[in-house]
Amino acid sequence: xxxxxxxxxxxxxxxxDPTPHCLGAYEQGALIACHTTPDAAITLHxxxxxxxxxxxxxxxxFVLGFSRDAAPNMTLRVCAKGGACAALPxxxxxxxxxxxxxxxxxxxxxxxxxxxxxxxxRKSSARKKTAFATHVxxxxxLMGFDAPVQNAxxxxxxxxxxxxxxxxxxxxxxxxFAVPKGTxxxxxxxxxxxxxxxxxxxxxxxxxxxxxxxxxxxxxxMSALNVKDGQRVKKGDVLGQVGSTGRATGPHLHWSLxxxxxxxxxxxxxxxxxxxxxx
Ligand SMILES: [Zn+2]
Numbered sequence: 001x002x003x004x005x006x007x008x009x010x011x012x013x014x015x016x017d018p019t020p021h022c023l024g025a026y027e028q029g030a031l032i033a034c035h036t037t038p039d040a041a042i043t044l045h046x047x048x049x050x051x052x053x054x055x056x057x058x059x060x061x062f063v064l065g066f067s068r069d070a071a072p073n074m075t076l077r078v079c080a081k082g083g084a085c086a087a088l089p090x091x092x093x094x095x096x097x098x099x100x101x102x103x104x105x106x107x108x109x110x111x112x113x114x115x116x117x118x119x120x121x122r123k124s125s126a127r128k129k130t131a132f133a134t135h136v137x138x139x140x141x142l143m144g145f146d147a148p149v150q151n152a153x154x155x156x157x158x159x160x161x162x163x164x165x166x167x168x169x170x171x172x173x174x175x176x177f178a179v180p181k182g183t184x185x186x187x188x189x190x191x192x193x194x195x196x197x198x199x200x201x202x203x204x205x206x207x208x209x210x211x212x213x214x215x216x217x218x219x220x221x222m223s224a225l226n227v228k229d230g231q232r233v234k235k236g237d238v239l240g241q242v243g244s245t246g247r248a249t250g251p252h253l254h255w256s257l258x259x260x261x262x263x264x265x266x267x268x269x270x271x272x273x274x275x276x277x278x279x
Pocket of ligand 1: 172176253
């Protein structure tokens with residue numbers, strides 16, 4: 001009798017144990033996909049004041065992204081709904097970023113805009129802000145990610161530090177695929193289009209695709225768009241074509257991936273993350 005009661009209690013506490021089980025690499029710019037108790041409250045933080053709060057879905061799933069410069073030590077705290085909490089220390093491995101030096105650029109060529117250009121820049125920036133703030137209910141990320149174009153040379157990596165005429169500039173927050181103009185762009189994962197604009201000032205023809213869990217893909221410099229705002233797409237559907245619209249030096253696809261409207265993560269990490277155990 002006693003033994004049965006003890007077993008029942010241990011099963012009960014085991015089902016409410018929020019200790020998460022995660023898949024993926026603990027590395028700067030990477031993504032992990034985890035499982036815990038349904039609707040658990042999640043906090044990711046470091047000692048320097050960074051904090052992100054989210055909830056697991058009704059099946060206990062959640063995805064965490066680490067920024068380009070994530071601290072080496074972070075804490076993941078998971079609390080079961082109305083129950084116990086678990087705190088896990090995370091060691092985040094540093095990522096080796098390329099340094100791309102470009103010299104001999106004519107000084108003062110950038111950042112001087114006409115009033116018409118400034119109006120275009122402001123309009124573009126407002127559209128992006130609204131789209132990034134939009135959250136869509138979808139589990140499309142659960143089918144995993146595939147490269148949006150095949151057989152491409154990677155001409156730009158996530159996080160590369162750009163040094164122009166000896167001056168460090170903002171790092172490159174996406175992945176560049178060098179392919180000819182007109183190459184079809186396949187949705188790397190399904191999702192909902194939250195922005196489809198043929199003419200943003202810097203980005204040119206642009207599509208935002210929300211895959212769920214706050215993962216939003218951004219495709220830039222497109223020469224043609226096949227999708228509209230609000231459209232639901234499946235993995236592999238053609239979003240449009242590669243081009244060199246906006247500020248691009250030649251035809252290529254720029255793909256970036258933002259996490260929860262906080263920061264960009266490495267699209268390459270999404271390609272190598274196997275989320276199939278969470279389905
Ligand atoms: Zn790029």
